[in-house]
Amino acid sequence: MRNVTLETVFLHPVTQRYLKRSGIAHAIAVAEYAFDLAKQYQVNRDHATKAALLHDVGHYTWYTEGKWDYDKYRKNDIHAIKGASRAHKLLIRIGEDPQVAKEIAVAILLHTDSYLPNGELQLKPLQQVVHLADEADEETGGNHHYRRIDDKSALERIQLLDQKIMQWLSMNEMKHII
Numbered sequence: 675m676r677n678v679t680l681e682t683v684f685l686h687p688v689t690q691r692y693l694k695r696s697g698i699a700h701a702i703a704v705a706e707y708a709f710d711l712a713k714q715y716q717v718n719r720d721h722a723t724k725a726a727l728l729h730d731v732g733h734y735t736w737y738t739e740g741k742w743d744y745d746k747y748r749k750n751d752i753h754a755i756k757g758a759s760r761a762h763k764l765l766i767r768i769g770e771d772p773q774v775a776k777e778i779a780v781a782i783l784l785h786t787d788s789y790l791p792n793g794e795l796q797l798k799p800l801q802q803v804v805h806l807a808d809e810a811d812e813e814t815g816g817n818h819h820y821r822r823i824d825d826k827s828a829l830e831r832i833q834l835l836d837q838k839i840m841q842w843l844s845m846n847e848m849k850h851i852i
């Protein structure tokens with residue numbers, strides 16, 4: 675059962691608004707990595723790709739005189755906390771199953787330990803997938819947040835992920851029937 679597609683999540687104005695801050699290209703690449711990692715870690719590919727797509731929606735823009743202030747960001751950032759709450763609100767609003775919305779929100783909350791004094795989180799497989807997918811797309815100096823993508827290829831890549839998730843879900847349903 676799947677209440678909401680990745681395309682619905684992606685095209686929502688709230689998603690578009692916040693992903694533009696942290697980079698749509700990064701969010702899509704992380705969703706693609708999460709799809710493959712979900713297979714490896716045997717976690718739900720629908721949940722993993724949604725969490726990955728939304729993992730950075732909590733970003734605030736830390737600018738000082740028109741330039742990204744990395745030091746200010748490092749000291750004050752709580753994007754994982756903010757993102758978990760924002761993603762949860764959005765998912766519930768568009769009709770996601772509440773338990774799925776919770777699982778996705780927690781994976782977003784734990785995708786980084788940058789806001790904790792001493793890190794070291796014990797992650798569950800879905801949370802590990804989102805964390806590793808994010809790491810896989812990281813570039814030095816936070817450059818992954820500035821990579822550009824045109825609207826058409828962004829939507830095409832989301833639709834391709836949706837197709838793969840649907841195929842995986844129907845294969846899973848077949849297995850249960852047999």
Ligand SMILES: [Fe+2]
Pocket residue numbers: 729730753785786808
């Ligand atoms: Fe992040």
Ligand SMILES: [Fe+2]
Pocket residue numbers: 700729730808
């Ligand atoms: Fe990220």
